[in-house]
Amino acid sequence: MSITNATTIDEALAALAVNPKARVIQGGTDLMVEVNFNRTTIDSVVSLRRVAELRRWHVDDDAHTLRIGAGVPYAEMERPPLCDHAPALAEAARTVGSPQIRAAGSLGGNLGTCSPAGDGLPVLSALDAVVHLRSQSASRDVSVHDFMVGVKRNVRRADELIVAVTVPLVTGFQGYAKVGTRNAMVISAASACLVHDAVAGTVRLALGAVAPTVVRARGAEAWLASQTSLVGTPMVSEALAREFGARAAAECSPIDDHRSTAEYRRHAISVLAQRLLLRAATGSATALRGIRQ
Amino acid sequence: MSNEFYRLRVNGVDHEVRDAWAGESLLYVLRERLGLPGTKGACEQGECGSCTVIMDGEAVCSCLVMAATAVEADIVTVEGLAVDGEPTDVQQSFVDAGGVQCGFCTPGLIVAVHHLLDRNPSPSDLEIKEAISGNICRCTGYGRIFEAVRQARDARAANKG
Numbered sequence: 001m002s003i004t005n006a007t008t009i010d011e012a013l014a015a016l017a018v019n020p021k022a023r024v025i026q027g028g029t030d031l032m033v034e035v036n037f038n039r040t041t042i043d044s045v046v047s048l049r050r051v052a053e054l055r056r057w058h059v060d061d062d063a064h065t066l067r068i069g070a071g072v073p074y075a076e077m078e079r080p081p082l083c084d085h086a087p088a089l090a091e092a093a094r095t096v097g098s099p100q101i102r103a104a105g106s107l108g109g110n111l112g113t114c115s116p117a118g119d120g121l122p123v124l125s126a127l128d129a130v131v132h133l134r135s136q137s138a139s140r141d142v143s144v145h146d147f148m149v150g151v152k153r154n155v156r157r158a159d160e161l162i163v164a165v166t167v168p169l170v171t172g173f174q175g176y177a178k179v180g181t182r183n184a185m186v187i188s189a190a191s192a193c194l195v196h197d198a199v200a201g202t203v204r205l206a207l208g209a210v211a212p213t214v215v216r217a218r219g220a221e222a223w224l225a226s227q228t229s230l231v232g233t234p235m236v237s238e239a240l241a242r243e244f245g246a247r248a249a250a251e252c253s254p255i256d257d258h259r260s261t262a263e264y265r266r267h268a269i270s271v272l273a274q275r276l277l278l279r280a281a282t283g284s285a286t287a288l289r290g291i292r293q
Numbered sequence: 294m295s296n297e298f299y300r301l302r303v304n305g306v307d308h309e310v311r312d313a314w315a316g317e318s319l320l321y322v323l324r325e326r327l328g329l330p331g332t333k334g335a336c337e338q339g340e341c342g343s344c345t346v347i348m349d350g351e352a353v354c355s356c357l358v359m360a361a362t363a364v365e366a367d368i369v370t371v372e373g374l375a376v377d378g379e380p381t382d383v384q385q386s387f388v389d390a391g392g393v394q395c396g397f398c399t400p401g402l403i404v405a406v407h408h409l410l411d412r413n414p415s416p417s418d419l420e421i422k423e424a425i426s427g428n429i430c431r432c433t434g435y436g437r438i439f440e441a442v443r444q445a446r447d448a449r450a451a452n453k454g
């Protein structure tokens with residue numbers, strides 16, 4: 001087994017070009033669990049830990065976009081200044097594991113693992129993120145919706161790195177909510193991200209842990225737009241929010257597993273979607289009460 | 294990668310790690326190869342925090358760090374906190390407040406609390422809870438641990454005047 005401790009993206013891509021069987025490691029919070037429990041055989045490893053380029057993010061004011069390097073840790077997403085540019089991503093980041101996990105874990109790793117319960121993924125889906133992939137010979141941009149193809153399956157080719165994601169800067173409420181068996185250190189049993197674009201007049205809702213990949217509730221989104229104007233602050237009654245939640249729940253295909261049951265997950269989605277929509281209508285962001293970021 | 298070696302800088306000292314399997318965790322290498330058993334291992338899946346070390350200024354689970362990728366990193370373990378063999382303020386407050394029972398979780402907590410107080414010298418109770426939410430203790434029920442952290446925090450504030 002050999003290790004390449006890359007310091008640049010090009011160096012990492014060169015190592016992958018020579019040996020596409022090599023496993024990529026960033027924070028290690030998914031991969032090392034597999035290694036420690038002998039769940040995977042590893043031939044060689046390309047470590048991205050020291051690739052500074054992957055740790056950067058920047059806002060493009062002209063394009064109204066935010067580009068986040070694949071190696072930026074959750075700990076950075078949850079704090080200013082990054083949290084101000086993508087509040088739902090900050091909320092999702094705050095729910096990941098523990099401080100130790102958030103200091104190491106990244107969106108590149110969340111996308112690489114591609115678990116339907118990955119907390120970054122509903123946010124990327126609701127924001128229609130673009131995933132930037134690069135190999136030594138080519139680059140391509142893939143919509144996050146096309147990137148995720150099944151339970152822990154994505155379209156990344158073996159010689160490619162996920163280098164970054166780009167999301168639009170949206171005016172309007174955005175929030176993330178998750179249900180698990182307790183508050184800290186828990187993988188989602190069900191989760192949802194809602195993004196309200198107050199200028200375009202749209203609401204986008206992505207659901208986590210209730211289908212083989214994170215999915216969008218496009219039926220519920222379209223129905224909501226047909227019921228009320230979504231430009232500016234939306235007018236949302238309790239009844240409307242309840243119906244929106246019920247429609248979102250009808251669109252997912254959850255299963256029974258060791259974390260939860262299909263029935264509970266469906267119910268949780270209806271409640272999460274309803275709450276997020278009511279929060280959008282009242283404009284209430286949830287700062288972590290009492291915690292200075 | 295037998296016959297090859299890599300270097301780790303732990304508590305300010307450079308160590309050569311030889312004849313190691315490259316997939317070994319930093320936790321394993323610290324304990325089994327470098328003779329630094331202060332860092333504890335229980336779950337080896339990031340859940341318990343007993344393996345917490347500081348790497349490049351961040352508190353991380355050493356069980357989730359592939360040791361051979363930690364070259365060039367500055368690693369601080371619980372052994373590296375005390376100066377001249379004297380317990381640190383945090384270690385002393387854990388003793389004084391009765392925050393240690395079986396002691397298995399203690400090294401990870403001590404590291405996590407040092408990391409907290411070094412960044413945020415006056416954490417609120419909620420901030421303390423948040424900072425040690427990745428460290429599981431099966432004995433104390435946490436009450437005395439919180440008390441120990443408050444004592445260390447208040448003593449630091451008093452010393453500053």
Ligand SMILES: Cc1cc2nc3c(=O)[nH]c(=O)nc-3n(C[C@H](O)[C@H](O)[C@H](O)COP(=O)(O)OP(=O)(O)OC[C@H]3O[C@@H](n4cnc5c(N)ncnc54)[C@H](O)[C@@H]3O)c2cc1C
Nearest residue numbers: 026027028029030031097106108109110112118119162339
């Ligand atoms: C105790 C614990 C709690 C957790 N809690 C949560 C939680 O609450 N929510 C959640 O979503 N996740 C959670 N996780 C899972 C994990 O932390 C996340 O999925 C995280 O985003 C993984 O990032 P990483 O950088 O550590 O990935 P790594 O482990 O380094 O990599 C994960 C996978 O992605 C690939 N990969 C990484 N970076 C790239 C890249 N740039 N290009 C191509 N492939 C890449 C790797 O080859 C590997 O297959 C938890 C894990 C642990 C151990």
Ligand code: FES
Nearest residue numbers: 335337339342356
């Ligand atoms: S041994 Fe590393 S977190 Fe439990």
Ligand code: FES
Nearest residue numbers: 394395430431432
């Ligand atoms: S004192 Fe025993 S686990 Fe904490």
